[in-house]
Amino acid sequence: MRQDRLIFEHGRPGRRAAAQAPATAVQTGELPADMLRQQPPRLPEVSELQAVRHYTRLSQKNFSIDTQFYPLGSCTMKYNPRASNSLAMLPGFLQRHPWAPDGQSQGFLACVHELQGMLRDVTGLAAFSLTPMAGAQGEFAGVAMIRAYHRARGDGERTEILVPDAAHGTNPATAVMCGFSVRELPTDADGDVDMQALREALGPKTAGIMLTNPSTLGVFERRIREMADLVHEAGGLLYYDGANLNAILGKSRPGDMGFDVIHINLHKTFSTPHGGGGPGAGAIGAGERLQGFLPIPMAAREGSRYRWLTEDDRPQSIGRLSAFMGNAGVILRAYVYARMLGAEGMVRVAEFATLNANYLMSRLRAEGFQVWFPQRRASHEFIISLKRESRELGVGAMDFAKRLLDYGYHAPTAYFPLLVPECLLIEPTETETREELDGFIDAMVAIRQEARRDPELVQGAPHGLPVRRLDEVRAARDLDLCWAPDAAGAT
Amino acid sequence: MPFIPHTEDDIREMLAAIGVPDLDTLFDEIPAELRAGRLPPLPPALQEMDISRLMQERAARDQTGPCFIGAGAYQHHVPAAVWQLATRGEFYSAYTPYQAEASQGTLQLIYEYQSMMCGLMAMEVSNASLYDGASGLGEAMLMAVRANQKIRSGRILIADSLHPVYRQVAQTVVGNQGVTLESLPLDAASGVIDTDALPPIDDVVAVVIPQPNFFGRLEAVDRLTDWAHAAGALVIGVVNPLAMALLRPPGEWGERGADIACGDGQPLGVPLSSGGPYYGFLCCRRSMVRRMPGRIVGRTVDLDGNPGYTLTLQAREQHIRRSRATSNICTNQGLVVTASTIHMALLGAEGLRRVAARCHEQTRALVQTLCELPGVRPLHQGVCFHERALDLGQPAGPVLERLASRGVMGGYPLGQHDPAQANAVLVCATECITEADIRAYRDALADVLREAA
């Protein structure tokens, strides 16, 4: 396989990309010597071409939506329109300083304000703030708002947040960051929250519940209204984790289900890129009871002028989550996408994401794979379990996942949710063609045949990628987190 | 249908394969009363050509050109290669590198990023990024609380010369976890912490020291670090990473160096972009790495013994540890880190040092030129990096508004954080500012001050 040296190892002392810094080195006579750095930092010393070639080559070692089908459950890896990128990077937006006066920011503020309104209408909440910088920060804002609400009512006894056992890890982690303890709720055989357990858990300590709908099990929580009533009767509030909004966009509204506060991952449902790990945006919406607590700043319109609402306008706010106003460039990309879809386009997202998921599920079932909830409709995603293949052939979910890479498909999410043994969570999204789905099904069938004939082939996969399976135990034990010239010589 | 490829035949055949008559039936598990009827009127769909025209109009309405505002975000030259490479589809549209074999490009790049940040900060370990500098400071504080096992008071002392918005954001992040933020007072005349008048401290988890500070001034970081360490407190340095190409980095402060370094990576290749996305960097001692929030990449070997890269120490993170994780962070600011890594590779140590030095010199020239005007004078004595507070002799807010209407983004009004500073403005000049820009600023300011007088 092709090994790429580190950028540092391409360098030679004194080499530079000379066009990129001031041509002459200026003196800094005023700065006292004891303030100055003595040893220059160890950074690469490469030419512009060397850097361009190195990072181009590195990019070619990635799978991505632009190059592969990427059915990663819970992540909504759909096409990221290129128009969103080029329009968010227009010079006027890129050069605008975040502290520029409102008068010099009307174009940007108009986009923020309109997106706030579109998200409000499509989810059925009362108001939106776009400042959270990812889903988890949206969760943080929402749960902090629930806490602020109870406090404002002088209700300090509510110390617990309920979370289904299938929930994403950020949910319990968020509850703890907001000073709550977590109480887990079991799931029933159909994939819904166990109502009896919910009734037993609710009480004077309940601050609220965090739910995803459709859940991370890929099915719609059918008794959501009943749950909302129970939680509200107990004095708690409902938080909606909008990671799965793609499944119901425009078809069903979290506000109508009884949720008090929600976040939306704009980097999922609104097609902004994942960028190899981020950035995202976790827009947060609230109903009447909680809207005063939304994080600042928010955009407001007064006549034909837009302005930022800050502390003075919103005294109950939980405060600021970022130095400025969140991930502005992500918000602009989502705005462009939303305007290109319009109302009808938003409903179609849910329809075709659901069509693709149910088609894939039906066909995989027909090919003999075990669909985990065969009695249920798929939402925009679904779960299969490779328990049988694991037991009979010694080839489990991880092996299928790795072998799929050799077939040119990114692996579905494996081993999440933790409840289902040997599971793959598969989310095709609405932007994939039927041919692509058929190709994926063929690959799954072919891998199972390989597993019968030659299990070691699958257990040892991938074979055709830049590296084979990595020694993760060694990575965590002999920590190598930072390049050093001598160490590099040794290996 | 925008971005949806299905033909009529596809739809018919796929529905038949599922065994349902129409698309609507796929939603039959959603109770009827929860099926949205007509949505409130959303705007109609736009073709790419139409949205392009709209966005161009809007972008053109907003501020462009020379910018004398800093206060946490700085206009710098970004090489063309940086964002052309970062927005290659293979970086742009990839997910978090959980499938290591299919993500070696991103993983190696993050390893290089970590190495560059460790070099720039003179620290041992870096993570793969947090959301931004301000929220990252909140995470750094929570990390200090976990790491300082001798002091359990939850008290954190913050130099009053820290950016006030950083303090507000950190308060939001840590406020529900029994952490209290206390003030280390500032010397008003000099705009820095007076190290001859340091209060006795006891039972403090950590001290937060900015460098340069909010006013652009340089703190006596050595004495502050040693003073904090002597009391058993950890030191969190909040720094401008560009400045660290020129100034002594956190790992070299005092006898033992700072314990944690954090800040905003924006000055390293990230356009102002109306406020984000930027990224928060976080570095620490190796002994503290298991207390760190966020993703970390390690180098290891594959089945054949060849080197490769993978996410490591994941047992700290929410997807493994759930309610006992070091943080709830999942998605970070990966693409911005990609750009920043390429930026640092292109500039190198010498390039970054030249940029930092040029910013310092341009700010000196700006301050000197503006202070030629009657009534304008520096608020503080002593050296600055690339920002300085000026007293305009009259309320700064209206002056800045009038400057803006003449196309000059004149600075950041300090009165919004301290009413006593209503006449003060924080100005900044980076390497992008020319002598002509400085003269234009002076002429505009002269007019505005004269009109007001």
Ligand SMILES: Cc1ncc(COP(=O)(O)O)c(C=O)c1O
């Ligand atoms: C169900 C669910 N909730 C929350 C999150 C967290 O979102 P983010 O990664 O943007 O913080 C995710 C994303 O991975 C998710 O899938």
